Amino acid sequence: xxxxxxxxxxxxxxxxxxxxxxxxxxxxxxxxxxxxxxxxxxxxxxxxxxxxxxxxxxxxxxxxxxxxxxxxxxxxxxxxxxxxxxxxxxxxxxxxxxxxxxxxxxxxxxxxxxxxxxxxxxxxxxxxxxxxxxxxxxxxxxxxxxxxxxxxxxxxxxxxxxxxxxxxxxxxxxxxxxxxxxxxxxxxxxxxxxxxxxxxxxxxxxxxxxxxxxxxxxxxxxxxxxxxxxxxxxxxxxxxxxxxxxxxxxxxxxxxxxxxxxxxxxxxxxxxxxxxxxxxxxxxxxxxxxxxxxxxxxxxxxxx
Amino acid sequence: xxxxxxxxxxxxxxxxxxxxxxxxxxxxxxxxxxxxxxxxxxxxxxxxxxxxxxxxxxxxxxxxxxxxxxxxxxxxxxxxxxxxxxxxxxxxxxxxxxxxxxxxxxxxxxxxxxxxxxxxxxxxxxxxxxxxxxxxxxxxxxxxxxxxxxxxxxxxxxxxxxxxxxxxxxxxxxxxxxxxxxxxxxxxxxxxxxxxxxxxxxxxxxxxxxxxxxxxxxxxxxxxxxxxxxxxxxxxxxxxxxxxxxxxxxxxxxxxxxxxxxxxxxxxxxxxxxxxxxxxxxxxxxxxxxxxxxxxxxxxxxxxxxxxxxxxx
Numbered sequence: 249x250x251x252x253x254x255x256x257x258x259x260x261x262x263x264x265x266x267x268x269x270x271x272x273x274x275x276x277x278x279x280x281x282x283x284x285x286x287x288x289x290x291x292x293x294x295x296x297x298x299x300x301x302x303x304x305x306x307x308x309x310x311x312x313x314x315x316x317x318x319x320x321x322x323x324x325x326x327x328x329x330x331x332x333x334x335x336x337x338x339x340x341x342x343x344x345x346x347x348x349x350x351x352x353x354x355x356x357x358x359x360x361x362x363x364x365x366x367x368x369x370x371x372x373x374x375x376x377x378x379x380x381x382x383x384x385x386x387x388x389x390x391x392x393x394x395x396x397x398x399x400x401x402x403x404x405x406x407x408x409x410x411x412x413x414x415x416x417x418x419x420x421x422x423x424x425x426x427x428x429x430x431x432x433x434x435x436x437x438x439x440x441x442x443x444x445x446x447x448x449x450x451x452x453x454x455x456x457x458x459x460x461x462x463x464x465x466x467x468x469x470x471x472x473x474x475x476x477x478x479x480x481x482x483x484x485x486x487x488x489x490x491x492x493x494x495x496x497x498x499x500x501x502x503x504x505x506x507x508x509x510x511x512x513x514x515x516x517x518x519x520x521x522x523x524x525x526x527x528x529x530x531x532x533x534x535x536x537x538x539x540x541x542x543x544x545x546x547x548x549x550x551x552x
Numbered sequence: 553x554x555x556x557x558x559x560x561x562x563x564x565x566x567x568x569x570x571x572x573x574x575x576x577x578x579x580x581x582x583x584x585x586x587x588x589x590x591x592x593x594x595x596x597x598x599x600x601x602x603x604x605x606x607x608x609x610x611x612x613x614x615x616x617x618x619x620x621x622x623x624x625x626x627x628x629x630x631x632x633x634x635x636x637x638x639x640x641x642x643x644x645x646x647x648x649x650x651x652x653x654x655x656x657x658x659x660x661x662x663x664x665x666x667x668x669x670x671x672x673x674x675x676x677x678x679x680x681x682x683x684x685x686x687x688x689x690x691x692x693x694x695x696x697x698x699x700x701x702x703x704x705x706x707x708x709x710x711x712x713x714x715x716x717x718x719x720x721x722x723x724x725x726x727x728x729x730x731x732x733x734x735x736x737x738x739x740x741x742x743x744x745x746x747x748x749x750x751x752x753x754x755x756x757x758x759x760x761x762x763x764x765x766x767x768x769x770x771x772x773x774x775x776x777x778x779x780x781x782x783x784x785x786x787x788x789x790x791x792x793x794x795x796x797x798x799x800x801x802x803x804x805x806x807x808x809x810x811x812x813x814x815x816x817x818x819x820x821x822x823x824x825x826x827x828x829x830x831x832x833x834x835x836x837x838x839x840x841x842x843x844x845x846x847x848x849x850x851x852x853x854x855x856x857x858x859x860x861x862x863x864x865x
Contacts, residue, residue, distance in 0.1 A: 266752050336748075384567050387570055390567055391588070393846050397804035398803070398804070398838050398841060401822070462611075478693070482693075482695060485695055490823060513709055526695055534693055
């Protein structure tokens, strides 16, 4: 088969005449095609790939030790020795920006894994096993009513600032949103004929959930996961900025901005360099999320 | 209608109860002993034991929870573990700045976002629309404190139009009050402008395809009349919802903005409390913010059914 394009649907026109005007959505191929179809999406993808590459290749990008303190070289401007100058401890800002990508991406990925796994668990529990619905969903409602950033600050401050606590603190407020979405999807499909047929055939609970219910949550989860990834990076930078983030000696973008606060009027670039990186990352991940949403979740795309 | 309102009011009770339970559990089950924090590192084990006993920390967890809930319901939020002042006093002192900042931010957001959204919908697919949409993703992706610091740098430091930081209450005169609120409120309004403009655009576009819009155009109404009179009005319900959501989201942004602009509000209070591990203040402020959130959602629901009588739950 030739590579399908927007004007040439992959389904033969005589089989499904209406498909000639409606671009196909929802398939992997169509999604990939859409991601590459607009310049905004292409640029976002390139930026994300570059940031991931920077994180992975940080030691080989002409960086120095990001935590090496050099009191004699405090607050220097850009030079060949320090591409982006040095911070108030004489550390190389360029190296810290490059290594900071590791922390931010790790926080984003970790948050997505935790919140999506637990969200699926609670979503299936409440959507399929109706007896759990009342208690668990009230608990989720309560969790959603607490401002996420406050809950996260409190969690980090009380349990101590480690990467793990920060991850949990950022992920916990996201869980109810994932759970609600999974629950809604499962409530929608559990009365579908194919699920009822599976029930009649005596399909076991796990096979039912794994084979018949979870696949329909995949597309919306992918979209929501992308947004959670972006928002986690944002939240991490806010938590660090407020002094309730990962340990201050870790070279993260949030910590760099927190340390730059004192010297802001003197040397604003100490905040702006990592700030631009956070914004770029969040922006391009969000744009990719928009493209995915338009492709995979037309119902939601119409609403937003 | 009365029954409906009553039902919605009652449905908020279990949510608030859950909020209280979660806040309680988060604070009590995390490592860290409140008694140690109050008594300080030099306290003897005997002193600690006595303090724990006095604070009720030796009671079963469930008993502690209900004792605490009972105190809250009778309006007793306890005293700050750090300053010894009643928590209600502290909250009252800090409420004004936060309220002012939130209201001004919301006004700016709504006043800017609705026209932007309508124009984008009207110019759908054209350059102006693309600019508004691109700007809205941007407004959503730049951390509020970066916007804040950039504003300070440009408008306070370089141009010198506004003071760098600080807050003056309204009682010091309107000019003093207003000039210090401009930069924080404008900075904080960015993500909400982005959010609201987006929703306005989508919903106006949706309404523009309705039959009555064609009728309005057919009877010779100007494009402006169609947009303002028919499209915007009929898109009101989702727009109100998103404004409600924005108010609820503002709470998180306020903490950051108050910190950037040195505004002595509730956000700073909770941040100070968190850094000093002042349990009573933390739990009260989180409870207060969550109650406001639940209450705003309630109001949005009620407005919903007022604007669209078809919606009754």
